[in-house]
Amino acid sequence: xxxxxxxxxxxxxxxxxxxxxxxxxxxxxxxxxxxxxxxxxxxxxxxxxxxxxxxxxxxxxxxxxxxxxxxxxxxxxxxxxxxxxxxxxxxxxxxxxxxxxxxxxxxxxxxxxxxxxxxxxxxxxxxxxxxxxxxxxxxxxxxxxxxxxxxxxxxxxxxxxxxxxxxxxxxxxxxxxxxxxxxxxxxxxxxxxxxxxxxxxxxxxxxxxxxxxxxxxxxxxxxxxxxxxxxxxxxxxxxxxxxxxxxxxxxxxxxxxxxxxxxxxxxxxxxxxxxxxxxxxxxxxxxxxxxxxxxxxxxxxxxxxxxxxxxxxxxxxxxxxxxxxxxxxxxxxxxxxxxxxxxxxxxxxxxxxxxxxxxxxxxxxxxxxxxxxxxxxxxxxxxxxxxxxxxxxxxxxxxxxxxxxxxxxxxxxxxxxxxxxxxxxxxxxxxxxxxx
Amino acid sequence: xxxxxxxxxxxxxxxxxxxxxxxxxxxxxxxxxxxxxxxxxxxxxxxxxxxxxxxxxxxxxxxxxxxxxxxxxxxxxxxxxxxxxxxxxxxxxx
Numbered sequence: 001x002x003x004x005x006x007x008x009x010x011x012x013x014x015x016x017x018x019x020x021x022x023x024x025x026x027x028x029x030x031x032x033x034x035x036x037x038x039x040x041x042x043x044x045x046x047x048x049x050x051x052x053x054x055x056x057x058x059x060x061x062x063x064x065x066x067x068x069x070x071x072x073x074x075x076x077x078x079x080x081x082x083x084x085x086x087x088x089x090x091x092x093x094x095x096x097x098x099x100x101x102x103x104x105x106x107x108x109x110x111x112x113x114x115x116x117x118x119x120x121x122x123x124x125x126x127x128x129x130x131x132x133x134x135x136x137x138x139x140x141x142x143x144x145x146x147x148x149x150x151x152x153x154x155x156x157x158x159x160x161x162x163x164x165x166x167x168x169x170x171x172x173x174x175x176x177x178x179x180x181x182x183x184x185x186x187x188x189x190x191x192x193x194x195x196x197x198x199x200x201x202x203x204x205x206x207x208x209x210x211x212x213x214x215x216x217x218x219x220x221x222x223x224x225x226x227x228x229x230x231x232x233x234x235x236x237x238x239x240x241x242x243x244x245x246x247x248x249x250x251x252x253x254x255x256x257x258x259x260x261x262x263x264x265x266x267x268x269x270x271x272x273x274x275x276x277x278x279x280x281x282x283x284x285x286x287x288x289x290x291x292x293x294x295x296x297x298x299x300x301x302x303x304x305x306x307x308x309x310x311x312x313x314x315x316x317x318x319x320x321x322x323x324x325x326x327x328x329x330x331x332x333x334x335x336x337x338x339x340x341x342x343x344x345x346x347x348x349x350x351x352x353x354x355x356x357x358x359x360x361x362x363x364x365x366x367x368x369x370x371x372x373x374x375x376x377x378x379x380x381x382x383x384x385x386x387x388x389x390x391x392x393x394x395x396x397x398x399x400x401x402x403x404x405x406x407x408x409x410x411x412x413x414x415x416x417x418x419x420x421x422x423x424x425x426x427x428x429x430x431x432x433x434x435x436x
Numbered sequence: 437x438x439x440x441x442x443x444x445x446x447x448x449x450x451x452x453x454x455x456x457x458x459x460x461x462x463x464x465x466x467x468x469x470x471x472x473x474x475x476x477x478x479x480x481x482x483x484x485x486x487x488x489x490x491x492x493x494x495x496x497x498x499x500x501x502x503x504x505x506x507x508x509x510x511x512x513x514x515x516x517x518x519x520x521x522x523x524x525x526x527x528x529x530x
Contacts, residue, residue, distance in 0.1 A: 036522065128521035132517070179506045181506050184503075184506055244507050247477060247507075248473035254479045255479060259440065276440060278448045278527065279446065280529075
C-alpha cells in the first residue's frame with residue numbers, strides 16, 4: 001500500500017518549501033521531497049533576495065532568525081568595454097532599516113533554514129529522494145510521484161512540482177516543452193573568502209550593509225549575458241551568466257569567461273587577496289513571459305524556476321521572491337483543492353488566478369519585452385562600448401581643444417556603425433521594455 | 437587574485453559520484469557531429485573530443501546543471517537524469 005499525502009511537493013528550494021509550509025499551515029498532510037542530502041545542497045544563485053515582504057508574509061521578521069548575509073543598501077550597474085567601465089551607483093540609507101529592500105544569501109544555509117520552517121509547521125521532509133516520474137490514473141490525471149527509492153511510489157491529492165530549472169516533472173505532465181538553448185543561461189559562480197573588515201573598507205559598507213555589482217558588455221567577451229559580484233558577510237559571490245546558445249556559438253567555456261571577468265581592471269582590485277572557497281554552476285531560466293510553462297494540470301501545479309518564474313530583465317534580476325510567492329500560492333491552492341477533493345485542472349486554475357492578481361504575473365506581463373531586449377545584440381555588444389568610449393573621450397584631458405558632448409556622441413555612434421534611425425529605434429525598444 | 441585552473445576550482449567542490457553514471461553519451465550519434473556544443477557548454481569540462489572525432493565523458497564531477505543536453509542539438513545523444521538520492525554534487529557555499 002503506497003504512502004498517501006494530501007500534497008506532495010517535489011524540491012525543497014524556496015518555491016517548494018514555501019508551498020509545503022503554506023499547505024501544512026492550512027492543515028493538510030504534506031510531504032516535501034528533496035534529492036540532495038540536505039535542502040540547498042543542489043541550489044545555486046547569486047544570491048540576492050529581493051522583496052522580503054514575500055517571505056515576511058510566511059515568517060514574520062524572518063531576518064532576525066534566518067541565515068541572511070547582508071542587507072543591500074547599494075547597487076552598482078556597470079557598462080563595460082575591455083578596459084573600461086561606466087557605472088550607475090545607487091545607495092540609500094533608507095534600505096539600511098527594516099523592512100529592508102533585499103538581502104544577500106548563501107543558498108545551502110538559507111534553503112535549509114526555510115525547509116526547517118516548513119517542517120516546523122507540520123510538513124514531513126524526506127531528503128536524498130529523487131523523483132523520476134509522475135503517477136497517473138487511467139484518465140491521465142496526476143495522482144502522485146514515483147521516487148527512485150524501493151517501493152517508492154507516493155500518492156498525492158495534488159503534486160507541486162518545484163523541481164527547479166530542468167523542470168522534468170512539468171515536461172512529463174505535458175505542461176512544458178524541451179528547454180531551448182536561447183531561453184536558458186548557464187551561471188558559474190565562485191564564493192571568494194575575504195575578511196569582514198576588508199569587505200567593509202573596500203566596498204564602503206558599515207555593519208551588515210551590502211552591495212551588489214552587475215556588469216554588462218565586453219566583460220563577458222562575445223557571449224550574451226552578464227556578470228555579478230555580491231557581498232556576503234565574510235565572502236564575495238562572483239559569477240558570470242551566459243546564454244547557452246551564445247556560449248556554444250562562441251565556443252568559450254564558462255569557466256574561462258569567469259577568469260576573464262575576474263581579471264577585468266574594474267573587478268580585479270575588488271577581489272585582491274581573496275581565496276576561492278567554492279566553485280559552482282547552475283542553469284537559469286531567463287526568457288521571462290515567453291519561457292513560462294503551463295502552471296496547472298489535473299492534479300499538478302508548477303512553481304518557481306520549474307515554471308520559468310525567474311525575472312531576468314537586465315534591470316531586475318530576481319528569482320527567489322518569485323519562487324517563494326509562486327510556491328506559497330501553489331501551496332494555498334493545493335491545500336484548498338485537497339480539502340475539497342476537487343483537484344482537476346479547472347479547480348487548480350485558482351493558482352494561476354492568484355499569480356495574476358499578485359506581482360508575479362503582473363511583473364512578467366508588464367516587462368514581457370525586457371528579457372529579449374536585455375539579451376539583444378545592441379544592449380549586449382554595442383551600446384556598452386559606445387557608452388564607455390564616450391565617457392572616456394568626454395573625460396579625457398589631453399591639452400587639446402575640447403569637443404562638446406553631442407559632437408563626441410555623434411562621432412562614437414558613427415564609429416559603432418549606428419545611424420540615427422537605429423539609435424531612435426533602440427531607444428523606442430528600450431522604452432517599450434522598461435519605460436511605458 | 438591569481439588565475440585559477442579548472443582543476444583548482446573543482447577541488448573546492450564536494451562530489452559523491454553515483455556509481456551508476458547519471459548521464460550517458462551515445463557515441464554512435466555523436467560520431468558525425470561537428471558542433472560539439474557539449475564540450476564548450478559543460479562548466480566542469482567533462483566532455484572531451486578525441487582525435488577520431490568521438491566524445492568521451494566522465495560523470496564524476498558533474499554539477500547536474502543540464503547545460504549539456506540543452507546545448508546538444510542531436511536527438512538522443514545525451515541521456516540525462518539526476519544522480520541517485522543524496523549523491524552527486526553537494527554545495528556548501530562556504
